[in-house]
Amino acid sequence: MTSDSDTADRTATTVRVVVASAPEGIQKYTARVACGDDTEIEAVDAGVLSRFFEVAEGGVGSGFVRARAVDMTGEARRIEKPTALFTISFTEPVPANAIRLHVETVLGHDGETVSNEQIRFEVVE
Secondary structure, rough: OOEEHHHHHOEEEEEEEEEEOEEEEEEEEEEOOOOOOOOOOEEEOOOOOOOOOOEEEEEEEEOEEEEEEEEEOOOOOOOOOOEEEEEEEEEEEHHHHOOEEEEEEEOOOOOEOOOOOHHEEEOOO
């Protein structure tokens, strides 16, 4: 997965996993973010699919998180601008180039896979 080109040489205490656009919206997703061996996650917060969001593995106190969500109510029916799927805060700054994003599944409401090129992480701070 990609990150913003401006973030490659920065450190981050907070990042968000973003979908750039998804004309048919996001029906469900599963994504894993790893931040390295020596850093722990302080918080994981839901983005656009907040009602049916869960941390499936890792999370607070771990060096990775596997998060997933399902849109049961139409919250994310159409996404036309960059929209956060979830946000992660770390206990200490992490080099942005050490953060790894792996998208397992992102499906639109039409049942089609949303291109991985539409998913990235952004440094918030």
